[in-house]
Amino acid sequence: MTREALLARTFVQLSDTLVDEFDVVELLTLLADRCVEVLDVATAGIMLAGPGGELRVMTSSSDAMRVLELFEVQAQEGPCLDCYRTGRPVLNHVLAADGGRWPRFTAEALEAGFQSVQALPLRLRGNIIGALNMFHTDQEALAEGEAEIAQAFADVATIAILQHRAGLEGQVMNEQLQQALNSRVLIEQAKGVTAERAGLSIDEAFRALRSHARNHNLGLVSVAQGVIDGTLHAAELGAAARADDA
Amino acid sequence: MxxxxxxxxxxxxxxxxxxxxxxxxxxxxxxxxxxxxxxxxxxxxxxxxxxxxxxxxxxxxxxxxxxxxxxxxxxxxxxxxxxxxxxxxxxxxxxxxxxxxxxxxxxxxxxxxxxxxxxxxxxxxxxxxxxxxxxxxxxxxxxxxxxxxxxxxxxxxxxxxxxxxxxxxxxxxxxxEGSDFQHVVHQASGVVSVQLEVSVGQALIRLRAYAFGNDRRLVEVAQNVVAGRLRFDAQSGQSDPGP
CATH class of the missing domain: 3.30.450.40 (GAF domain)
Structure with missing residues (x-):
């Protein structure tokens, strides 16, 4: 199969996977395997940032790479970490000639038989969520256009991860969205009630609600709820705000 | 594909x-x-x-x-x-x-x-x-x-x-940004709920009924209420000052 055909088939396979329910690790593994085939690298792997920003090895196309990537995370140095931290790709980096950029990682990598490395960022709206890494057993650089292909793989991985996260977190995020919408309605209604009861403009009413929340160490939403329920007296709230201003 | x-x-x-x-x-x-x-x-x-x-x-x-x-x-x-x-x-x-x-x-x-x-x-x-x-x-x-x-x-x-x-x-x-969550309508509901001594939910229904009955946009009615140009508790009935 030509490389173009392989590439096309890969994207078809990936995009079909994305539409249905999918296992994200399985998909990333497929992606790493295809990087190896299409770009003729020795091995490829993907790291993702966890909630605290720490990188985790998600998949590696070989055990040797898995060990090396785990070492990288432990040692806190190496191409994937640099790529993740800076958001910039590390391209055609020859390890023997790197002048001690990653002393511990380089020693381990050379010992494992790898001569050069590539690392590409997984980007989302300016945030970096991980990195796609490729190791070579020789010092040959990527051919023209191959860096773009690799970045396309990284972009597909990013979409896959996002879709996965959206599915997982959809319920929780929707609850937050609904709550934010409902809270906002409550606050606007409370502004109206306070304005009418205390003879204030809407803006003055909002300031009165806010200063009551601040002075009593309450959330704005619970103050608004109190005003709507009638457990908080809007007229007094307005009077207190006027006293504050005086 | x-x-x-x-x-x-x-x-x-x-x-x-x-x-x-x-x-x-x-x-x-x-x-x-x-x-x-x-x-x-x-x-x-x-x-x-x-x-x-x-x-x-x-x-x-x-x-x-x-x-x-x-x-x-x-x-x-x-x-x-x-x-x-x-x-x-x-x-x-x-x-x-x-x-x-x-x-x-x-x-x-x-x-x-x-x-x-x-x-x-x-x-x-x-x-x-x-x-x-x-x-x-x-x-x-x-x-x-x-x-x-x-x-x-x-x-x-x-x-x-x-x-x-x-x-x-x-x-x-x-x-x-670029959204319209109709804040003024909810503010007006709050105002009208005080004027009519009803819940904010009922106040919204009254606002909607008024807008529909007078062939006005709800948002315009709400703006008039918030600005004090339209009151729902006026004895003389609800006169509409227009948009």
């Missing part, structure tokens, strides 16, 4: 191709109208089963379509949300089955001839609906219908991704 995947990638690609980098709610609306070759698009968010207003609209007609549905509680988005299915009205001026008696007249006056609503959902999660309109009547082609379904799916996911950046209890800034 299967056509579903191809659609998805084409739309995602278009979303990412904004000149400004990143995407926001407005970009979702623009791309919705572009990929489906419609005159305009709007995205309505719902909570507690009622419309909370539009998170984005591409033009004045779309804004009015969202506004009417918020005020009247009827229209293609409202139905799409409640039915969990696309709602298609290819000929608003001469529908096969007349529906939306209050919505249809003003929407036609504004220039809409065909309106379509697609629910925004992710599995069991229901967020609202995507509205598409065209100034010419006629059904959606199969391709437009398929694009709309994929677009609604992507929009639902994108809205949640955008909201994920927000502090707890607040809407994400990227969702507030």
């Amino acid at each position: 299967s056509s579903g995947s191809e659609r998805r990638f084409r739309i995602l690609d278009q979303l990412n191709n904004s000149e400004t980098g990143g995407f926001d709610a407005m970009r979702l609306c623009q791309v919705s109208a572009e990929v489906t070759a419609m005159s305009g698009a709007g995205i309505m968010l719902m909570s507690n089963d009622v419309s909370r207003g539009a998170v984005c609209t591409t033009d004045e007609v779309s804004a009015l379509i969202e506004d009417l549905q918020f005020a009247l509680g009827e229209g293609p988005c409202v139905d799409a949300f409640h039915l969990d299915a696309p709602v298609l009205e290819p000929d608003l001026a001469a529908p096969v089955t007349p529906r939306w008696p209050a919505f249809t007249g003003p929407a036609l006056d504004a220039g809409a001839r065909a309106v379509f609503g697609f629910p925004l959902q992710l599995g069991a999660v229901r967020l609202g609906a995507l509205n598409l309109y065209r100034t010419e009547s006629g059904p959606l082609t199969d391709a437009q219908h398929a694009d709309s379904l994929v677009m609604a799916d992507i929009a639902a996911q994108a809205l949640l991704v955008l909201q994920a950046d927000a502090p707890p209890g607040q809407l994400a800034a990227s969702l507030e």
Whole structure:
């Protein structure tokens, strides 16, 4: 199969996977395997940032790479970490000639038989969520256009991860969205009630609600709820705000 | 490549191709109208089963379509949300089955001839609906219908991704920008609830009834109430000062 055909088939396979329910690790593994085939690298792997920003090895196309990537995370140095931290790709980096950029990682990598490395960022709206890494057993650089292909793989991985996260977190995020919408309605209604009861403009009413929340160490939403329920007296709230201003 | 995947990638690609980098709610609306070759698009968010207003609209007609549905509680988005299915009205001026008696007249006056609503959902999660309109009547082609379904799916996911950046209890800034959540109507509900000594929910119903009965837009009535130009407790009945 030509490389173009392989590439096309890969994207078809990936995009079909994305539409249905999918296992994200399985998909990333497929992606790493295809990087190896299409770009003729020795091995490829993907790291993702966890909630605290720490990188985790998600998949590696070989055990040797898995060990090396785990070492990288432990040692806190190496191409994937640099790529993740800076958001910039590390391209055609020859390890023997790197002048001690990653002393511990380089020693381990050379010992494992790898001569050069590539690392590409997984980007989302300016945030970096991980990195796609490729190791070579020789010092040959990527051919023209191959860096773009690799970045396309990284972009597909990013979409896959996002879709996965959206599915997982959809319920929780929707609850937050609904709550934010409902809270906002409550606050606007409370502004109206306070304005009418205390003879204030809407803006003055909002300031009165806010200063009551601040002075009593309450959330704005619970103050608004109190005003709507009638457990908080809007007229007094307005009077207190006027006293504050005086 | 299967056509579903191809659609998805084409739309995602278009979303990412904004000149400004990143995407926001407005970009979702623009791309919705572009990929489906419609005159305009709007995205309505719902909570507690009622419309909370539009998170984005591409033009004045779309804004009015969202506004009417918020005020009247009827229209293609409202139905799409409640039915969990696309709602298609290819000929608003001469529908096969007349529906939306209050919505249809003003929407036609504004220039809409065909309106379509697609629910925004992710599995069991229901967020609202995507509205598409065209100034010419006629059904959606199969391709437009398929694009709309994929677009609604992507929009639902994108809205949640955008909201994920927000502090707890607040809407994400990227969702507030360009949105119309009808704040003045809720403020007016608060004012009227005091004037009539009713709940805010009942006050909103009174505001809606007044707007409909006097052939005024709900938002204008609300603005008059908030500005003190219109009171609901006046002995002499409710005189309308006009917009």
